Amino acid sequence: MLYREAGQFKTDYASDQAIFPILQDRIGLAVILAVAILLPFANNDFLTNAVMIPFMIFTLAAIGLNLLTGYTGLLSLGTGAFMGVGAYACYKLTSIFPNVNILIWVLCSGFFAAAVGTVFGLPSLRIKGFYLAIATLAAQFFLEWCFIRVSWLYNYNISGAIEVPQRTLFGIIVTGPRATAETRYYIVLGFLVLMTWAASNVVHGRIGRSWMAVRDMDIAAELMGIRLLPTKLLAFAVSSFYCGVAGALMVFLWYGGAEPTVFNINQSFTILFMIIIGGLGSLLGAYLGAALIFILPIVLRFAPEVLGLHIHAATVEHITYITTGVLIIFFLIAEPAGLARLWQVGKQKLRVWPFPY
Amino acid sequence: MHMLYMIFIDPFMQMAQAPDLFAQTLWDGLVAGVLYALIALGFVLIFKASGVFNFAQGIMVVFAALTLVGLHDAGLNAFLALALTIGVMFILAFTVERAVLRPLVNQPDIILFMATFGITYVLIGFGEYVFGGDPKVMPTDAFYLPKGAITYHTLGGMVQFQKLDIAAAIVASIMVAGLAVFFSKTRIGRALRAVADSHEAALSVGISLEQIWVIVWFAAGLVALVTGIFWGARSDVSFALEVIALKALPVLILGGFTSVPGAIVGGLIIGLGEKLFEFYWGPLMGGGTDAWFAYVIALVFLLFRPQGLFGEKIIERI
Numbered sequence: 001m002l003y004r005e006a007g008q009f010k011t012d013y014a015s016d017q018a019i020f021p022i023l024q025d026r027i028g029l030a031v032i033l034a035v036a037i038l039l040p041f042a043n044n045d046f047l048t049n050a051v052m053i054p055f056m057i058f059t060l061a062a063i064g065l066n067l068l069t070g071y072t073g074l075l076s077l078g079t080g081a082f083m084g085v086g087a088y089a090c091y092k093l094t095s096i097f098p099n100v101n102i103l104i105w106v107l108c109s110g111f112f113a114a115a116v117g118t119v120f121g122l123p124s125l126r127i128k129g130f131y132l133a134i135a136t137l138a139a140q141f142f143l144e145w146c147f148i149r150v151s152w153l154y155n156y157n158i159s160g161a162i163e164v165p166q167r168t169l170f171g172i173i174v175t176g177p178r179a180t181a182e183t184r185y186y187i188v189l190g191f192l193v194l195m196t197w198a199a200s201n202v203v204h205g206r207i208g209r210s211w212m213a214v215r216d217m218d219i220a221a222e223l224m225g226i227r228l229l230p231t232k233l234l235a236f237a238v239s240s241f242y243c244g245v246a247g248a249l250m251v252f253l254w255y256g257g258a259e260p261t262v263f264n265i266n267q268s269f270t271i272l273f274m275i276i277i278g279g280l281g282s283l284l285g286a287y288l289g290a291a292l293i294f295i296l297p298i299v300l301r302f303a304p305e306v307l308g309l310h311i312h313a314a315t316v317e318h319i320t321y322i323t324t325g326v327l328i329i330f331f332l333i334a335e336p337a338g339l340a341r342l343w344q345v346g347k348q349k350l351r352v353w354p355f356p357y
Numbered sequence: 358m359h360m361l362y363m364i365f366i367d368p369f370m371q372m373a374q375a376p377d378l379f380a381q382t383l384w385d386g387l388v389a390g391v392l393y394a395l396i397a398l399g400f401v402l403i404f405k406a407s408g409v410f411n412f413a414q415g416i417m418v419v420f421a422a423l424t425l426v427g428l429h430d431a432g433l434n435a436f437l438a439l440a441l442t443i444g445v446m447f448i449l450a451f452t453v454e455r456a457v458l459r460p461l462v463n464q465p466d467i468i469l470f471m472a473t474f475g476i477t478y479v480l481i482g483f484g485e486y487v488f489g490g491d492p493k494v495m496p497t498d499a500f501y502l503p504k505g506a507i508t509y510h511t512l513g514g515m516v517q518f519q520k521l522d523i524a525a526a527i528v529a530s531i532m533v534a535g536l537a538v539f540f541s542k543t544r545i546g547r548a549l550r551a552v553a554d555s556h557e558a559a560l561s562v563g564i565s566l567e568q569i570w571v572i573v574w575f576a577a578g579l580v581a582l583v584t585g586i587f588w589g590a591r592s593d594v595s596f597a598l599e600v601i602a603l604k605a606l607p608v609l610i611l612g613g614f615t616s617v618p619g620a621i622v623g624g625l626i627i628g629l630g631e632k633l634f635e636f637y638w639g640p641l642m643g644g645g646t647d648a649w650f651a652y653v654i655a656l657v658f659l660l661f662r663p664q665g666l667f668g669e670k671i672i673e674r675i
Contacts, residue, residue: 130410135652138655332464
């Protein structure tokens with residue numbers, strides 16, 4: 001059929017080692033990018049504002065956690081807090097230096113999150129598995145407490161929440177209540193594409209390989225000359241950087257303001273769901289998982305109305321809970337390696353079709 | 358200098374000056390610790406026998422308490438409701454084994470951990486659907502739980518012991534003793550320990566893993582029910598109780614994931630440490646420290662003893 005590599009000859013190593021060696025994959029990627037760029041022209045504010053922007057932000061956070069949990073094998077439950085560090089850092093930076101380009105501060109806030117993440121990653125040298133997960137819970141609860149108690153972080157607001165100020169970029173309003181959904185969409189898309197590209201390069205290079213070696217067996221990796229502490233800490237730093245940027249984007253380009261509860265433990269769990277359902281150790285998995293976990297409840301919420309059923313709002317919420325739970329279990333049973341694996345299996349089947357193998 | 362004084366000297370001065378307050382804080386800490394320990398006990402039971410890190414233990418506590426109160430509110434006799442709730446917990450254990458554990462046998466730990474998240478979501482949705490999301494009051498009279506408090510006038514002041522807390526401590530001790538006897542003396546208990554040691558070896562001597570899992574989840578359900586009754590009697594029965602499950606995690610770290618006595622001692626240490634720190638040092642930091650102090654204790658502890666107080670020594674091989 002269409003998806004087949006017959007006739008595509010590789011004449012040098014570079015093309016043989018490309019991330020997308022098959023032409024059809026590259027075409028598919030280009031089509032997806034084109035659709036993503038053209039999407040705001042559909043003029044559907046709900047789609048851009050309430051579906052796509054949060055989906056992309058969650059994807060970014062999921063990529064961050066996947067670098068840590070999926071690639072390096074360090075289970076973390078502090079994602080929500082690291083996102084919060086990014087958001088609060090960005091807020092403080094832009095209120096202290098209001099004239100600097102806000103996008104620079106969004107990126108810089110990632111470095112603050114990275115620093116905090118590195119500190120809380122220190123125990124990872126001695127402990128691993130669920131013990132480490134609980135150690136990162138210390139980060140989650142301590143940082144959340146800081147967001148509530150340290151009033152300097154929210155400029156001594158009485159409400160205790162942060163309110164995004166209006167910032168412009170080349171005369172276009174980027175943040176604040178008056179920014180259009182299209183502008184924010186394109187900025188988030190830009191961040192997502194660039195950072196996915198960067199993550200892809202990192203995990204395919206020397207650093208990514210040392211992370212995976214540590215994940216597969218840390219003692220063996222150490223014997224092969226990989227220094228564990230720098231490798232693990234780098235994973236924590238890069239992962240927290242991604243989470244921090246995602247958190248800053250979440251507050252500045254989606255919510256427009258935030259209370260500390262946004263970054264609570266449930267946020268961490270949501271992101272963890274995404275990467276496990278999507279596929280540990282796969283960038284595509286972050287996308288698929290974020291799509292499933294974030295978009296599924298939206299679909300469930302609107303499905304009864306579309307079908308013409310009138311169900312009480314509370315009942316819909318309960319059913320959403322039950323369905324999400326059942327689906328999580330279902331996907332884990334059907335494919336424990338996640339949606340990304342399903343996608344790979346499907347592609348392999350297509351390549352050899354009509355033969356079974 | 359003043360700061361150092363406030364941190365290192367002043368709290369101890371306060372303790373010495375008002376021993377009655379100190380005793381009261383100690384007691385409150387111990388009571389909180391008993392309840393943490395009960396939740397941790399449910400975790401340990403399941404982790405020992407099936408290697409599953411059961412995140413759903415917290416929601417099982419809520420679900421058990423809600424079922425009990427819901428049945429009682431429906432007009433059933435208290436003890437009939439109790440029996441029915443035990444039945445519901447058995448059905449839950451059976452369903453979990455059939456629908457979740459059996460298809461996922463031999464998967465990595467993190468996958469099973471995620472599956473218990475799925476169970477949590479289903480139980481939250483189901484519980485709210487059936488019993489509603491409003492907080493409910495535990496009918497303490499119907500279960501002959503004691504009310505009121507005993508007050509002692511000692512230590513230059515007075516110390517209050519809630520009778521309910523004393524009952525909770527007694528019941529918890531009986532349950533732990535019962536579990537210890539069950540584990541070491543009965544046939545099923547020995548089978549449970551065999552499964553905890555090695556799934557394959559247990560299978561090869563003819564122990565049915567499926568049965569053991571049902572039994573152990575049922576036992577965890579019973580522990581959840583007892584926990585739910587006492588937590589519910591102290592505050593209302595609501596889904597807010599679910600967060601206490603997170604408090605049990607540092608307890609597990611302190612005690613080790615596989616140790617029943619560890620869960621108890623860990624619970625007491627966490628409960629005590631948290632209450633004392635919040636009472637004497639919390640005001641320096643603006644209060645609310647009990648949200649994270651337990652985790653910091655656990656974190657510091659982990660740096661020195663990664664396997665927990667009573668955990669088995671971790672041996673790594675290539």
